[in-house]
Amino acid sequence: MIVITGASGQLGRLVIERLLKKVAASHIVAAVRSPEKAADLAALGVQVRKADYSQPDTLDGAFAGAEKVLLISSSEIGQRFAQHKAVIDAAKRAGVKLLGYTSVLRADTSLLGLAAEHHQTEIALTQSGVPAVVLRNGWYHENYTAGIAGDLAHGAHFGSAGEGRISSAARADYAAAAVAVLTASDSQAGKTYELAGDSSYTLSEFAAEVARQAGKPVVYTDLPEAQYKAALLNAGLPEFVAELLANSDAAAAKGALFDDGHQLSALIGRATTPLSQSVAEAL
Numbered sequence: 001m002i003v004i005t006g007a008s009g010q011l012g013r014l015v016i017e018r019l020l021k022k023v024a025a026s027h028i029v030a031a032v033r034s035p036e037k038a039a040d041l042a043a044l045g046v047q048v049r050k051a052d053y054s055q056p057d058t059l060d061g062a063f064a065g066a067e068k069v070l071l072i073s074s075s076e077i078g079q080r081f082a083q084h085k086a087v088i089d090a091a092k093r094a095g096v097k098l099l100g101y102t103s104v105l106r107a108d109t110s111l112l113g114l115a116a117e118h119h120q121t122e123i124a125l126t127q128s129g130v131p132a133v134v135l136r137n138g139w140y141h142e143n144y145t146a147g148i149a150g151d152l153a154h155g156a157h158f159g160s161a162g163e164g165r166i167s168s169a170a171r172a173d174y175a176a177a178a179v180a181v182l183t184a185s186d187s188q189a190g191k192t193y194e195l196a197g198d199s200s201y202t203l204s205e206f207a208a209e210v211a212r213q214a215g216k217p218v219v220y221t222d223l224p225e226a227q228y229k230a231a232l233l234n235a236g237l238p239e240f241v242a243e244l245l246a247n248s249d250a251a252a253a254k255g256a257l258f259d260d261g262h263q264l265s266a267l268i269g270r271a272t273t274p275l276s277q278s279v280a281e282a283l
Contacts, residue, residue, distance in 0.1 A: 001065045002182055003029040005051055005087060006072035008038045010142075011102070014175035015070065016041060022183050031062040053083030059090035066091075068182055070100040073121070077114065077240055084121040092130050098189060099130045100181055102174070105138040105194060105259060111251040114244060122192075131189035133181050138196035138264075139168040139248075139257045141278035144203075148210055148282045156221045157207040160228040160249035166206075166257040169197035169264055170273035177267045196259035197272045203249075209279050225250040 002023060006012045007030035019028055025045030032038045033052045042048045051062035053074050063069060071087045074080040084101075091099045104110060107118040118136075125132045144157075151157045177195055181188045201209075204220040211218040223231065225246045232242035251257070265272050 063094040145282035162253035164253040165200040167196035
């Protein structure tokens with residue numbers, strides 16, 4: 001039995017979609033906060049169980065009979081460590097043989113503000129004694145392609161990454177990596193993977209690719225971190241989202257989102273999705 005937490009989210013659904021090609025649906029559990037939102041997964045034969053990171057009493061039932069669990073990190077910044085710790089504790093009680101965790105690239109040394117809770121979680125995993133594998137996911141193409149409509153409307157992509165290179169990959173690539181470790185024939189316990197795209201780009205190059213494919217002018221406009229955050233707030237983004245995006249770009253300027261280890265493509269057995277393909281799909 002393989003349990004996928006956060007299964008109704010974007011990454012979780014992609015993991016289950018790919019897992020269904022390798023594992024019988026009856027052996028897959030979609031652990032979700034709102035089971036009614038996963039009716040489509042239930043229709044495929046996947047077991048749907050309630051699991052709320054903030055309600056630890058729901059986790060024991062969700063993990064009953066589980067051999068492996070994939071903990072997809074929470075999106076609730078500031079609350080994530082406590083939520084992840086609850087999942088780790090429940091996995092230990094359930095006696096799972098492998099707990100996978102989606103962390104962030106070089107979580108132990110990263111300049112990214114969001115890395116702190118990931119590093120805390122990794123430490124808790126080690127201390128728990130639960131057999132675990134850490135998937136340190138780099139940036140997603142979608143983090144940028146999701147904003148293409150706005151870029152085209154303004155004729156510009158705004159950010160604070162300077163000339164920092166970004167080794168992103170498609171969300172589907174990271175989902176494939178999770179499936180690879182969950183279904184591997186060799187032991188994955190104790191392993192840590194630094195996952196990133198095969199190639200990298202600057203945000204100036206990203207803007208140029210959008211312009212090329214759309215046939216419309218789009219230029220990259222680099223702003224100081226504080227000014228970029230203010231622009232995001234003016235655009236209506238919540239404070240914590242604006243802070244996260246501005247901080248992440250500033251860290252990218254210092255190399256936080258660059259990696260050329262090619263561990264992701266090695267793990268999934270193919271090249272990672274080119275940025276140009278994700279731009280085309282977004283357009």
